[in-house]
Every structure is written in structure tokens, then in C-alpha cells.
Amino acid sequence: MKTMKKIGKILLQTLPYLLFAVSLLLIFGVVSALRNNQTPTVFGYGAAVVKTKSMETTIMTNDMIFFQKVDPDTLLEGDIIIFWKPNASDSITVTHRILTIVETPTGRLFTTQGDNNNASETWEIGFSESFVIGKYVGKSSALGWAYSRFYSLLEGTGIQIIYPFIIIIFLLIGVMEGKTILKEMSAAKKKQMEAEMAALAAAELERLRAEQKEPPQE
Numbered sequence: 001m002k003t004m005k006k007i008g009k010i011l012l013q014t015l016p017y018l019l020f021a022v023s024l025l026l027i028f029g030v031v032s033a034l035r036n037n038q039t040p041t042v043f044g045y046g047a048a049v050v051k052t053k054s055m056e057t058t059i060m061t062n063d064m065i066f067f068q069k070v071d072p073d074t075l076l077e078g079d080i081i082i083f084w085k086p087n088a089s090d091s092i093t094v095t096h097r098i099l100t101i102v103e104t105p106t107g108r109l110f111t112t113q114g115d116n117n118n119a120s121e122t123w124e125i126g127f128s129e130s131f132v133i134g135k136y137v138g139k140s141s142a143l144g145w146a147y148s149r150f151y152s153l154l155e156g157t158g159i160q161i162i163y164p165f166i167i168i169i170f171l172l173i174g175v176m177e178g179k180t181i182l183k184e185m186s187a188a189k190k191k192q193m194e195a196e197m198a199a200l201a202a203a204e205l206e207r208l209r210a211e212q213k214e215p216p217q218e
Contacts, residue, residue: 001085044069046134048082049144050095053113055080058097059136062145065095067134072108080136081112086127095136096124 002137021049039105049064058080059065075081079097096112098119108129 043083045137047049048093048095049147053118055095055097056116058115059095059139062140062144062148063141063208064147066138066140067095068137069134072110072129072132075101075108075110075132075135081110082133082136083110083112083127084131086123086131088123088205093125093133102126 039097045066045068046062050059050061053061065082069083075098077100080095080097082095085094094112096114099113100111102109102111109126110124110129110132111120111126119157156182
């Protein structure tokens with residue numbers, strides 16, 4: 001029981017340092033992805049807000065969707081994917097369902113279509129797997145509503161990657177954990193000084209007691 005308590009205490013003491021380190025790594029990863037014109041993800045997952053009706057009623061306008069980076073070879077017909085719009089002048093992301101997959105010597109070619117669309121658009125017929133960002137894994141209407149009310153990143157595009165929120169969240173975590181670390185360091189230093197003062201006081205008290213016990217010299 002004592003061992004478990006000791007392990008738990010050690011974990012609690014090291015947790016702020018671990019969270020601080022993870023926060024810095026995640027911030028570095030997001031910023032690096034942005035500088036390389038890549039889609040930022042956290043532990044392989046990302047988020048976006050859908051701004052069109054093409055996937056209703058599966059995904060509603062302003063829903064926040066969550067996607068996972070996957071190997072294109074694992075995707076199946078019927079999967080919903082997020083991908084860069086082929087041949088677009090701007091960096092536009094789209095979330096549609098896979099209709100067909102064609103195997104070629106140079107890789108897979110995907111054809112997609114929005115659930116609410118009558119047919120596939122010309123630009124989403126037979127596009128390369130290199131455009132695929134990830135696979136849709138879930139959504140949140142509440143988070144999407146909150147995000148849409150407070151911030152819009154790419155006006156006029158189909159989907160808005162919300163990496164600024166990711167940076168802000170982990171910056172806040174980093175700042176809070178940094179403060180915790182500084183407080184712990186300050187408390188540890190104070191405790192050490194108190195221990196040193198107590199040791200000096202004990203040594204001085206012991207010296208005085210020793211002097212009182214010594215017999216008077218004639």
C-alpha cells in the first residue's frame with residue numbers, strides 16, 4: 001500500500017513536467033505542419049468545421065468533424081474522407097464519401113460524392129491518393145456551433161481547419177503547467193532553505209548544550 005502511494009505521489013509530481021513537455025512538442029508539431037503547408041494533427045487526429053450542405057444529413061452545416069490520418073491503402077468504398085480539392089487555386093478541403101476506388105501502378109484513384117449531391121463534381125472524379133488528408137471518425141454539432149460563432153479561418157472555403165484553436169489550447173496548457181513547475185521549484189527551494197536553517201539552528205543548540213555540560217575550568 002505504501003509503495004502504491006509513493007508511486008502515485010511521484011507520478012503527481014512529474015505530471016506537470018510531462019504535460020509541459022507534451023504541450024511544447026504539440027505546438028512545435030502544429031507550427032511545423034503549417035510552415036510546410038500540411039494539415040496539422042494532434043496524435044494523428046485533426047478537426048474541421050463543415051461550411052456547406054453537401055454531406056447533409058450525415059454531416060450538417062457548421063458541424064465540427066474529427067478525422068484521423070490513415071494510409072490511403074486502408075480506405076474502402078463508402079468511407080467518408082477529408083481531402084484537398086484537386087486543381088484548386090487555393091488550399092480548399094472537402095469532406096465527401098468515397099464512391100469508387102481504382103487501383104493503378106502509381107497508386108489509388110478516388111471518386112467521391114457528397115451525400116446531398118446528385119452526382120460527383122468533375123474535380124472529384126479519379127483524383128490521386130496524394131490529396132487524401134484523413135478519414136472521418138466523428139462529429140460534434142455543439143463544438144461546431146461554438147466555433148462558428150467565435151471564429152472563421154478561411155472565409156469562402158468548404159471546410160475550415162481549426163489549427164489556431166489547437167495552438168491556443170496547448171499554449172494555455174504550457175503556460176499553466178509552466179506556472180505549476182515554477183511554483184514547485186520555488187516551494188522546493190523554500191523547503192530546502194528552511195531545512196538548512198533548521199539544521200543550523202539545531203547545530204547551534206547542540207553546541208550551546210555541549211558548552212553548558214562542560215565543567216568549569218579552575
